[in-house]
Amino acid sequence: MTILASDTGGRGGGARALWADGLWRAAMAALALMPLGMAVAHRSSPVFAGLAALLALAATAVDGRLSDLARQARTALASPLGLAVLAFLAWCVVSVGWSEFKALSVSALGEFWLPVLATFLLALTLPARMTRTAFWLLVAAAVIACITMIFELRTGLALRRSLGMRWHSFIFNRPVLTILCLLPAISVWTLRRVRHGWVLALALSALAFAAMAHSESGASILGFAAGLATFLAALAAPRLVARLAAVAFVVLTVAAPFLGQIADRAIPASVHQRLADDHSRDRVDIWLSFGEAIRRQPLLGGGFGVSPRMRDTAVAERVPSEDETLLAVGHPHNTLIQVWAELGGVGAFLALAAVLLLLRTIARQERLVAAASLALLGSATAVALVGHGAWQGWWAASLGAAIVWILAARRTERETGP
Numbered sequence: 558m559t560i561l562a563s564d565t566g567g568r569g570g571g572a573r574a575l576w577a578d579g580l581w582r583a584a585m586a587a588l589a590l591m592p593l594g595m596a597v598a599h600r601s602s603p604v605f606a607g608l609a610a611l612l613a614l615a616a617t618a619v620d621g622r623l624s625d626l627a628r629q630a631r632t633a634l635a636s637p638l639g640l641a642v643l644a645f646l647a648w649c650v651v652s653v654g655w656s657e658f659k660a661l662s663v664s665a666l667g668e669f670w671l672p673v674l675a676t677f678l679l680a681l682t683l684p685a686r687m688t689r690t691a692f693w694l695l696v697a698a699a700v701i702a703c704i705t706m707i708f709e710l711r712t713g714l715a716l717r718r719s720l721g722m723r724w725h726s727f728i729f730n731r732p733v734l735t736i737l738c739l740l741p742a743i744s745v746w747t748l749r750r751v752r753h754g755w756v757l758a759l760a761l762s763a764l765a766f767a768a769m770a771h772s773e774s775g776a777s778i779l780g781f782a783a784g785l786a787t788f789l790a791a792l793a794a795p796r797l798v799a800r801l802a803a804v805a806f807v808v809l810t811v812a813a814p815f816l817g818q819i820a821d822r823a824i825p826a827s828v829h830q831r832l833a834d835d836h837s838r839d840r841v842d843i844w845l846s847f848g849e850a851i852r853r854q855p856l857l858g859g860g861f862g863v864s865p866r867m868r869d870t871a872v873a874e875r876v877p878s879e880d881e882t883l884l885a886v887g888h889p890h891n892t893l894i895q896v897w898a899e900l901g902g903v904g905a906f907l908a909l910a911a912v913l914l915l916l917r918t919i920a921r922q923e924r925l926v927a928a929a930s931l932a933l934l935g936s937a938t939a940v941a942l943v944g945h946g947a948w949q950g951w952w953a954a955s956l957g958a959a960i961v962w963i964l965a966a967r968r969t970e971r972e973t974g975p
Contacts, residue, residue: 573619580616584609584683585691589698591958592739595732595951596702602735602954603672610675613682629681638918641911646670648904649861656860657870665862669948676957680964687965692746695962699736699743699761703768706732710771730774734944735955736765737780737936741788741929742962748925749966776944780936787935791928798931799920803913809942810909813893814851817844840890840943846883849876851897858901862948864888867898888946895947926967933959 587609594601617626633639649666656662706729709716714726740762747754747761762785769777791798812819820841850859850867853875859867867873868884876884889895897905919930937956945952 577616577619580612580619581683581686582688582691584612584616584679585687586694587612588679588683588958588961589691589694591698591955592695592702592732592736593698593705595735595955596705596729599728599731600951602731602958603668603675603950606672606675606679606954606958609683610678613679617682626678626681630677633677633681638911638914641907641914645904645907645911648900648907652858652861652900652904654860655857656863658860658863658866661866662860662862665948668950669862669953672950672954672957676954676961679957679961683961684964684968687962687968689750692743692750692962692965695739696743696747696757696761699739700764702732702736703764706768707771727773729768729772730777731951733765733769733772733774733777734780734940734952735958736768737777737784737940738933738955738959739962740765740781741784741932741936742959742966744788745925745929745963746966776940779943780940783939784932784936788928788932791931792924795922795924795927795931796920799916799927802931802934803916806909806912806916806938809893810905813891813897813905814848814855816891816894817841817846817848821845843883843886843889844891844894846876846881847889847891847894847898850884851894851901854901855897856901856903858897858899858904861899863899864895864946890943890945892941892947922967926963929963929966933963 587605591602591605594605598604614626617623634643649670653659653662653666710726710729743761744758747757751757766778766781769781787798787802824837824841847864847867850872853872859870859872863870865887868881873881873884889898893905896908900908915934919927919934921927922930933956941947
């Protein structure tokens, strides 16, 4: 296994080079084992991302390249996309000032932004060094994770019960969503670097879909369908798909405060009956409640991370009583609504600006990489519109890891191709 695009062997002599090489390999392994770790401990992706980042940082230090890393970081953050992300981060921090639950807001900031920082460091350091062996380890970890989850769910989690572990079947929702995020990166790598890689990509996608189908995560099925459709369309016309995605994000962001009302009128009762197991009617009711809260503080929102206590905020007293109860569900099960509710129109605008700049960056990539990147964005967006809280650390770490792997897959052929 070779270290790609690295000059570690020429710095600091043999022992230092060996230490750096070992640390780089360990960082890759930590990131590659994330899907398997999630199948065992369903909130553990920040641990794997954080460990990989620390190992990569240590390897950079041993290489004597911390100043180079700092220069790369400054360059990345000075780009239009980097500045947009920094502006959004600044607004998140400032919003703590008017949060009625500052400790909760600070905790949410750490839970979300620390994995973002970890994966940012990995994105700067690992892609140029990622090895073929690391990708195969990722594939193996994903396959074992899927097989393990299918076995557990088909046997009523008998193994977990016998070991005295948590045995509620919903705990596999997060692992299958992590694998959903990683599928585009694995697919683009197999298509570029493995002989008949399309067979492996199809097989792994089928296995991942089987795990999703066995799980209770309806959001993962929706995300899989959205990602697949986006990938196929983007293969044909990546720039067109990126433009359509930009329009969709603008429309969704503007409509978010009214999404509950729109869905309430547009979705027939018969559809809600068919989707009863996925709680579609409950989600619409939750969107209605948070929409009422948004319209009463549309500019600034309630402060970063306050959704779990939204019913206890002052704005809840101005929400009609029939909508107030559902403000206590923890989060609105829609990322855009949560951004509006917590960060107001200013935060929604900043988040939209970052997404539009990201789409512009994606559209400039080569066709296959752009298709995989758009597939990841499509899958993540579909999940985010109906699923979990926006700032959950495991989700940030899983998405960040997927971006790192796509960046690595983009570079692999150029660095090691025949």
